[in-house]
Amino acid sequence: MLPSTDAVAELREAVAAAPSGTDLRWTGEAGWHFTLAFMGEVDDDRLPELHTRLARAAAHSAPFPLRLHGAGHFGRRALWIGAAGGLDALRMLAERADAAARRAGVPMEQHRRYTPHLTVARARHDDADLRPCLxxxxxxxxTPWQVDVLSLVRSNLPVSGVPGEQPRYEVVGAWPLTGH
Incomplete structure (x- = not known):
């Protein structure tokens, strides 16, 4: 799920004002998104069924307000921005996306409680000090925006071997949230 253009602009300013150091590798704006259900590698023959089931999940989900809010970290390796607003609706959409993938035959990792987050930086090493940026x-x-689309995003991982190269993200399907 992608934040609004205005939300990205606000976050860009906040990240630019954060202390910079060599301990962190900042993610590019093109990669700023909320992962609802990580699907790993999806076989091409599963995509039509996955698209059908994600469309159904979107049709059962109503649009909801969301805003970027606060910051947190996963261990000492990832720094993220959280969310506030329609968190129950966001978690339900994440559950529906996960269920859609499972029903389409996509092997999903062990289920865990969904933590809404948008990764903004990754540590270059395990003993990085995240505290100043956090x-x-x-x-x-x-500023709040209305979430009204469920997107399927493909991660194209770096292949060049160039240090610091970032993954590229490509929206391969999008469905409007039309539920009530």
Whole structure:
């Protein structure tokens, strides 16, 4: 799920104002998204069924408000921005996306409670000090936007071997949220 253009602009300003150092590798704006259900490799023969089931999940989900909010981290390796607003609706959409993938025959990793987050930086090493950036971004409050689309995004991982190269993300399907 992609944040609005305005939300990205606000986050860009907040990230630019955060302390920069060599401990972190900042993710590019093109990669800023909320993963609802990580599907790993999906066989091409599963895609038609997956598209059908994601369309059904979107049809059962109503649009909802969301805003970027606060910051957190996973261990000492990833720094992220959280979300606020329609979190129950967001979690339900994540559950529906996960169920759609499973029903389409996509092998899914072990189910865990969904933590809404948008990754903004990754540590270059295990003993990186995330605290200065975490402190700078913890009070971040974005402007709300209306989530009204469920997107299937493909990650194209770097293949060149060039240090610092980022994955490219490609929307391969999108369905409007039309539920009530």
């Amino acid at each position: 402190d700078a971004l913890s009070g971040f409050e974005g």
